[in-house]
Amino acid sequence: xxxxxxxALLENPVMMVMAxxxxxxxxxxxxxxGCHLVEDGxxxxxxxxxxxxxxxxxxxxxxxxxxFTFCRPSDYRTFQVKGAVVEIxxxxxxxxxxxxxxxxAMAAExxxxxxxxxxxxxxxxAGDVVRIRFLTHESFAQTPGPGAGxxxxxxxx
Amino acid sequence: MTIRLRDIRDCFExxxxxxxxxxxxxxxxxxSYLSQVYYVDDGHVALSNxxxxxTAANVAATGRATVMVVHARSGAQFLLDLAFERSETEGxxxxxxxxxxxxxxxxxxxxxxxxxxxxxxxxxxxxxAVTSAAAAAAPPEEPAVPPSERLAAAARLSAAIxxxxxxxxxxxxxxxxxxxxxxxxxxxxxxxxxxxRHLTTLASRGYQTAGVGSEVDFGxxxxxxxxxxxxxxxxxxxxxxxxxxxxxxxxxxxxxxRVIPLPGLREPMSQLAxxxxxxxxxxxxxxxxxxxxxxxxxxxxxxxxxxxxxxxAALxxxxxxxxxxxxxxxxxxxxxxxxxxxxIRYFAHDDSVFIDDAYLIKGVPGRLLFHLLETHARSxxxxxxxxxxxxxxxxxxxxxxxxxxxxxxLLRRRLAERNAPIQLSRPARGRLRLELSGQPALEVVPRG
Numbered sequence: 313x314x315x316x317x318x319x320a321l322l323e324n325p326v327m328m329v330m331a332x333x334x335x336x337x338x339x340x341x342x343x344x345x346g347c348h349l350v351e352d353g354x355x356x357x358x359x360x361x362x363x364x365x366x367x368x369x370x371x372x373x374x375x376x377x378x379x380f381t382f383c384r385p386s387d388y389r390t391f392q393v394k395g396a397v398v399e400i401x402x403x404x405x406x407x408x409x410x411x412x413x414x415x416x417a418m419a420a421e422x423x424x425x426x427x428x429x430x431x432x433x434x435x436x437x438a439g440d441v442v443r444i445r446f447l448t449h450e451s452f453a454q455t456p457g458p459g460a461g462x463x464x465x466x467x468x469x
Numbered sequence: 470m471t472i473r474l475r476d477i478r479d480c481f482e483x484x485x486x487x488x489x490x491x492x493x494x495x496x497x498x499x500x501s502y503l504s505q506v507y508y509v510d511d512g513h514v515a516l517s518n519x520x521x522x523x524t525a526a527n528v529a530a531t532g533r534a535t536v537m538v539v540h541a542r543s544g545a546q547f548l549l550d551l552a553f554e555r556s557e558t559e560g561x562x563x564x565x566x567x568x569x570x571x572x573x574x575x576x577x578x579x580x581x582x583x584x585x586x587x588x589x590x591x592x593x594x595x596x597x598a599v600t601s602a603a604a605a606a607a608p609p610e611e612p613a614v615p616p617s618e619r620l621a622a623a624a625r626l627s628a629a630i631x632x633x634x635x636x637x638x639x640x641x642x643x644x645x646x647x648x649x650x651x652x653x654x655x656x657x658x659x660x661x662x663x664x665x666r667h668l669t670t671l672a673s674r675g676y677q678t679a680g681v682g683s684e685v686d687f688g689x690x691x692x693x694x695x696x697x698x699x700x701x702x703x704x705x706x707x708x709x710x711x712x713x714x715x716x717x718x719x720x721x722x723x724x725x726x727r728v729i730p731l732p733g734l735r736e737p738m739s740q741l742a743x744x745x746x747x748x749x750x751x752x753x754x755x756x757x758x759x760x761x762x763x764x765x766x767x768x769x770x771x772x773x774x775x776x777x778x779x780x781x782a783a784l785x786x787x788x789x790x791x792x793x794x795x796x797x798x799x800x801x802x803x804x805x806x807x808x809x810x811x812x813i814r815y816f817a818h819d820d821s822v823f824i825d826d827a828y829l830i831k832g833v834p835g836r837l838l839f840h841l842l843e844t845h846a847r848s849x850x851x852x853x854x855x856x857x858x859x860x861x862x863x864x865x866x867x868x869x870x871x872x873x874x875x876x877x878x879l880l881r882r883r884l885a886e887r888n889a890p891i892q893l894s895r896p897a898r899g900r901l902r903l904e905l906s907g908q909p910a911l912e913v914v915p916r917g
Binding site: 329330331332333337338339340341363364365377378379380381383388390392394428430431432433434435437452454 | 485486488490491492496497498499500501502523531533534535537539543544545546548550599600601
């Protein structure tokens with residue numbers, strides 16, 4: 313489950329990164345181009361350019377563990393979600409639109425913060441965008457400071 | 470292809486956040502932002518261990534990490550495969566990282582949150598560029614002057630400073646030389662007080678007012694942190710940080726009229742502060758700033774350090790008791806006939822001096838000036854030697870012997886900057902003379 317605080321933050325343009333690992337447990341990094349909560353937040357779709365991040369995407373077989381961290385650049389509020397990959401497919405139709413909309417909104421947000429466009433190009437590259445769906449098992453607050461790493465809800469019943 | 474770290478040093482300036490991915494022993498990945506990855510050498514980087522505890526635990530378990538660093542100017546991204554080597558909790562690398570972290574976090578008002586626990590050193594197994602359509606865009610600009618020529622210029626300037634016989638002239642030579650040889654437009658030299666609480670501006674270049682006598686607290690701002698840590702501190706992109714002005718010592722209530730404004734850019738983007746050390750002691754801080762981003766490179770840090778060294782040595786030498794006899798001085802001019810009086814008020818509680826109701830200076834330079842004026846009022850003397858000031862018990866200077874010379878430079882420059890009716894001249898080596906354009910009338914305000 314994704315706690316409300318996280319889903320609210322995901323309404324904003326936030327920077328997104330994910331990590332997977334290969335059979336030798338070597339971690340691989342990718343930037344994501346937006347996300348979308350599904351099944352009431354029990355699962356999440358994230359969009360990633362396979363052309364730019366071949367290693368991280370190659371590790372995304374069903375069942376593979378995945379970590380996803382997002383950060384609001386204006387105040388560094390950061391959360392991490394961990395889970396297991398359910399499926400991976402080309403981002404088509406509404407998924408492709410979501411990734412495109414994210415790229416536009418994120419670029420505008422970064423430019424408003426004074427980041428030059430030629431830098432943003434490196435970070436928000438599209439190209440062979442895939443949708444990675446994963447079950448959200450755990451979430452953690454990661455905002456820099458003493459509270460970093462704290463596990464978040466769901467509240468105990 | 471593996472990329473040499475030295476060719477992507479802009480990635481290690483802490484401008485764009487880095488990213489670190491690890492796994493636990495069971496293979497669950499973790500991914501976290503990281504304020505800065507530090508360049509150690511071509512084969513090593515260091516990470517600051519502050520509070521990313523899951524990362525630390527994973528590295529302890531597996532010894533491995535993947536890090537992404539971002540080129541500060543172009544935005545290009547690079548992936549580093551890392552193997553953990555060791556944690557350092559003291560030493561040059563740790564101190565440098567701790568000072569840098571304090572400087573960066575003080576910009577964000579997070580001083581207390583960001584204490585460095587250890588500097589974790591990793592071997593770089595591989596470094597490769599992340600492919601990008603923008604790969605050809607905006608390559609980093611190379612400096613117009615090749616490094617070897619800049620090194621030679623720094624060495625020449627350093628030698629020229631060392632060849633000066635007088636600390637006062639060395640200061641000017643250093644600032645003029647840095648401006649001419651490297652185009653640094655905004656410069657200051659600050660010196661610490663005996664207690665190590667404040668730094669006082671002794672000389673500056675490139676500001677509307679020289680600000681001689683203005684103060685910065687130890688530990689605050691780039692200058693104060695470099696002084697406290699005795700390490701260079703360099704910031705490349707302050708666009709998201711707070712203004713340096715916040716680092717000016719906050720005046721005590723009711724003391725505002727006794728504060729000299731620190732010169733400084735309103736919106737600096739780059740700052741560099743290099744401590745001046747000699748004989749194991751901090752003698753001052755050489756500070757440069759600019760409104761341009763990325764104005765100062767790691768190489769600039771080294772060049773400024775080359776210039777700071779002879780300056781520190783000069784200030785240290787100036788602090789030693791004069792062994793030679795003072796030179797004979799030519800006679801001074803008599804007071805012009807009919808000159809107006811000069812009203813001097815001296816406040817005993819902080820040694821502050823006001824001339825014709827305008828604040829001049831406080832602390833040791835204030836005490837020195839009032840002592841000279843009092844002696845003049847009593848005996849008519851206008852000529853003094855540095856040596857007699859050093860040993861005069863009336864000045865209560867036992868703790869200050871070591872920086873009498875810098876206090877005299879400060880006082881002389883402050884009087885000149887204010888165009889005060891009292892000036893201090895140096896008619897000969899080791900001598901001081903009061904130049905008065907009126908008869909001083911002294912008033913002492915005793916401690917409240």
